[in-house]
Amino acid sequence: MTHRSVEVPVVARVEGEGALHVRVDDGEITRLELEIYEPPRFFESFLRGRHFSEVPDIVARICGICPVAYQMSAVHGLERLFEAEVPEGTRELRRLLYCAEWIESHMLHVHLLALPDFLGFDDAIALARGGFKEAVERGLRIKRLGNDLLAAVGGREVNPVSPVVGGFSKAVSARELRAFLPRIEDALGEILQVADLVAPLEMPVLPRDAELVAMTNPLEFPMNEGDLASTRGRLFTAAEFEEVSTELHVPHSNALHSVFADTGLPYVVGPLSRVVLNEAALTPLAREAATRAGLHLPTLDPFASMAARVAETALALEEALRLIEAYEPPSPPRVAIVPRAGRATWTTEAPRGTIYHRYDVADDGTIAEAKIVPPTSQNLRHMEHDLREFLPRVLDRPDEELTRLAEMVVRNYDPCISCATHFLRMDVERA
Amino acid sequence: MSAPERVRPRVAVFKMASCDGCQLQLLDAEEALLELADAVEIVHFAEATSRMEPGPYDVTLVEGSVSTPEQLEQIHEIRGASHFLITIGACATAGGVQALRNGRDLGETIRQVYPTPAYVDALATSTPVADHVKVDLELVGCPIDRGQLLAALAWLLQGSVPRPPTTPVCIECKRRGYVCVVVAHGEPCLGPVTATGCGAICPRMGRGCYGCFGPSQPPNTEALARKFLELGMSPTRVADTFRFITGYAPAFREAAERLEREEAATP
Numbered sequence: 231m232t233h234r235s236v237e238v239p240v241v242a243r244v245e246g247e248g249a250l251h252v253r254v255d256d257g258e259i260t261r262l263e264l265e266i267y268e269p270p271r272f273f274e275s276f277l278r279g280r281h282f283s284e285v286p287d288i289v290a291r292i293c294g295i296c297p298v299a300y301q302m303s304a305v306h307g308l309e310r311l312f313e314a315e316v317p318e319g320t321r322e323l324r325r326l327l328y329c330a331e332w333i334e335s336h337m338l339h340v341h342l343l344a345l346p347d348f349l350g351f352d353d354a355i356a357l358a359r360g361g362f363k364e365a366v367e368r369g370l371r372i373k374r375l376g377n378d379l380l381a382a383v384g385g386r387e388v389n390p391v392s393p394v395v396g397g398f399s400k401a402v403s404a405r406e407l408r409a410f411l412p413r414i415e416d417a418l419g420e421i422l423q424v425a426d427l428v429a430p431l432e433m434p435v436l437p438r439d440a441e442l443v444a445m446t447n448p449l450e451f452p453m454n455e456g457d458l459a460s461t462r463g464r465l466f467t468a469a470e471f472e473e474v475s476t477e478l479h480v481p482h483s484n485a486l487h488s489v490f491a492d493t494g495l496p497y498v499v500g501p502l503s504r505v506v507l508n509e510a511a512l513t514p515l516a517r518e519a520a521t522r523a524g525l526h527l528p529t530l531d532p533f534a535s536m537a538a539r540v541a542e543t544a545l546a547l548e549e550a551l552r553l554i555e556a557y558e559p560p561s562p563p564r565v566a567i568v569p570r571a572g573r574a575t576w577t578t579e580a581p582r583g584t585i586y587h588r589y590d591v592a593d594d595g596t597i598a599e600a601k602i603v604p605p606t607s608q609n610l611r612h613m614e615h616d617l618r619e620f621l622p623r624v625l626d627r628p629d630e631e632l633t634r635l636a637e638m639v640v641r642n643y644d645p646c647i648s649c650a651t652h653f654l655r656m657d658v659e660r661a
Numbered sequence: 662m663s664a665p666e667r668v669r670p671r672v673a674v675f676k677m678a679s680c681d682g683c684q685l686q687l688l689d690a691e692e693a694l695l696e697l698a699d700a701v702e703i704v705h706f707a708e709a710t711s712r713m714e715p716g717p718y719d720v721t722l723v724e725g726s727v728s729t730p731e732q733l734e735q736i737h738e739i740r741g742a743s744h745f746l747i748t749i750g751a752c753a754t755a756g757g758v759q760a761l762r763n764g765r766d767l768g769e770t771i772r773q774v775y776p777t778p779a780y781v782d783a784l785a786t787s788t789p790v791a792d793h794v795k796v797d798l799e800l801v802g803c804p805i806d807r808g809q810l811l812a813a814l815a816w817l818l819q820g821s822v823p824r825p826p827t828t829p830v831c832i833e834c835k836r837r838g839y840v841c842v843v844v845a846h847g848e849p850c851l852g853p854v855t856a857t858g859c860g861a862i863c864p865r866m867g868r869g870c871y872g873c874f875g876p877s878q879p880p881n882t883e884a885l886a887r888k889f890l891e892l893g894m895s896p897t898r899v900a901d902t903f904r905f906i907t908g909y910a911p912a913f914r915e916a917a918e919r920l921e922r923e924e925a926a927t928p
Contacts, residue, residue, distance in 0.1 A: 294682020
């Protein structure tokens with residue numbers, strides 16, 4: 231019997247910490263575990279007893295890359311429970327804040343985390359020194375635009391301070407936002423160059439079956455509002471989320487794994503799911519960026535995720551332009567909140583996919599129980615599934631290349647392990 | 662003939678329990694990141710590069726708090742491999758928001774989040790790195806200020822050790838001419854007792870400071886707590902205001918505990 235094990239002790243260029251263990255016996259994978267050793271931080275526990283108004287500041291700390299996603303799910307859910315009528319213009323400003331997060335997060339992923347793989351470099355710095363300086367600088371420039379926009383609306387790029395239950399603590403001025411218009415116009419041209427950079431990259435293919443899940447909204451590409459849908463015809467609301475999706479606890483992971491409650495099968499959330507389920511809502515430039523990046527819809531191939539991120543960046547830029555041109559600051563910026571007991575549930579579309587929050591609130595406005603299901607923990611089981619499908623095709627490759635390929639499969643999901651632990655080292659065992 | 666290559670300091674970045682937001686400040690430095698990469702050699706930074714070299718390291722940045730038995734071992738290994746150790750952010754310097762579980766029953770905490778508690782290995786407390794090993798420089802904040810981080814690295818390259826400011830946010834507001842949210846809106850603000858570094862963002866955005874940069878020196882938490890009580894807040898809410906993002910920092914922890922003792926003593 232031949233035996234081989236491949237270990238990736240720290241999966242690089244993902245947010246957070248994880249490892250991958252693979253054991254191969256007689257050419258077959260007999261053990262495959264994505265170990266999430268990112269330490270648990272117990273947010274859902276220490277949220278208990280805290281006042282509802284503190285929730286946006288606490289949950290922002292779950293993830294340094296997508297704090298807006300956490301804040302937005304929390305404020306929308308709590309406002310619905312408290313029947314708060316937020317000031318006119320609030321939903322537009324929140325959508326703009328989300329656009330900013332998609333731009334910075336997607337451009338971070340494409341240029342700093344994923345692109346080095348496809349061009350054969352260790353990191354973006356080596357990439358810049360290896361003849362791709364212009365491409366890296368362009369990516370960082372668009373990313374900076376997202377960060378700056380986020381800081382203008384939120385007060386700060388990481389852990390924004392202005393989003394509150396009831397609106398914003400202060401609404402950014404129209405003058406400050408309009409100053410972004412020339413930079414957005416430039417980025418709208420540059421994002422097509424990013425698409426042209428991505429298109430010719432030699433990518434593995436993984437034609438596997440999968441059920442994709444995302445929010446949908448008949449009026450717009452979903453960010454803050456919408457119900458949920460899947461590529462196999464499921465339709466459900468945030469209030470029904472825990473009936474449809476259930477979490478499993480496996481010994482090798484500090485992050486829970488999500489599966490469908492009825493079938494026990496995994497599903498996929500994220501940019502690819504969104505563009506497949508919301509193709510009709512893509513903006514004209516997003517459509518052009520998708521085509522030029524080589525994204526042919528519909529597709530289930532996880533390696534199409536990078537092109538989906540480019541398309542969504544184009545969409546977020548176009549939306550930002552539209553929102554800023556029409557912007558009038560909400561006045562007053564926030565409404566007073568009268569809390570009441572009950573259950574708040576909401577989903578929004580984080581850069582990495584659908585994020586679900588539930589808060590059970592007591593009479594005095596304190597949190598009695600909280601549940602947060604981030605996109606990465608929903609995708610974890612499917613990452614393992616993809617690896618099981620993909621690795622047997624490349625087992626003849628040397629360990630170093632095998633490791634790189636395995637990391638690429640995982641990185642399709644842009645996993646944010648810090649979020650999911652509430653992620654990567656790889657080892658492949660083979661003789 | 663080419664000039665001999667200059668020896669660049671070897672820099673490593675490690676992460677313990679945290680959200681990645683502080684190391685993200687390096688990736689968010691963008692153009693400066695490329696410049697920095699010319700000045701130093703980044704030999705270990707899992708979030709940014711596949712390159713993972715063993716020590717020794719000239720400068721090591723550690724993000725995150727010590728919260729598992731494995732991390733407790735790891736932080737001693739990191740210290741052993743590092744010439745100059747910098748902790749970055751509220752988690753590494755004060756235990757982080759996850760230190761809100763400190764003082765609660767660990768078993769209960771785990772049960773509230775995980776269906777199979779036996780799979781979870783955690784310490785009873787989330788603690789700052791300096792509780793376990795010698796730290797050469799602490800950069801506070803949630804997140805840290807990118808300018809402070811880059812300045813600190815620039816100082817170190819020149820052979821000096823920087824001293825980040827410990828004056829309160831309150832002074833920053835006066836300097837920048839921001840309207841005081843306590844005086845104008847009766848809103849609780851930790852600005853008088855919190856170290857500056859953020860640029861007084863919260864008062865600028867029309868809300869009270871919530872202590873991201875930890876206690877200023879010296880922090881008069883007693884007087885501020887009295888003011889909050891006068892604003893009509895309950896002692897529990899005032900205690901919670903101190904016990905927040907940097908609530909495990911000694912000055913804030915003591916302020917919260919003092920309020921709770923007083924409340925318990927009130928018939």
